Amino acid sequence: MKARTRVVYGLGLLALLVLSPIGRALAQDNNSIAAAGLGAGMIMVFLVFAAACYVYMALALQTIADKTKTENSWLAWIPIANMVLMLNVAKKPIWWIVLFFIPVVNIIFIIIVWMAMAEARGKPSWWGILMIVPVVNLITPGVLAWAD
Secondary structure (H helix, E strand, O other), rough: OHHHHHHHHHHHHHHHHHHHHHHHHHHHHHHHHHHHHHOOOOHHHHHHHHHHHHHHHHHHHHOOOHHHHOHHHHHHHHOOOOHHHHHHOOOOOOHHHHHHHHHHHHHHHHHHHHHHHHHHHHOOOOHHHHHHHHHHHHHHHHHHHHOO
């Protein structure tokens, strides 16, 4: 092998050794960019779903308040104030709002409030118990609001 050929091979090998980690780093960056894009897309889907659920629940609560002739039905759109509206519809004391912020206790009292709201709409009280069943708890407020 000629000296010139050895130098070219040596430079090629050196370039391969130097550029190989850079190539791997760039490949990892592309993978991380793709993963970040996927994560951002999943977050957007979740936020749109959460916003749709919030609008649906606010409309249902406002309709329930209107049909039970409860004042200030627009409070359904304001977080925390919508709990006050629920207590007004259920004819429960306003101080119960404190109980909504105590873990585990809040589940029991939310069920009690939804049971009273169902009775206020002329439905059986067991409709309030359905609020602890996943997926059904998305349907129950609509039934209480828009069913006759």
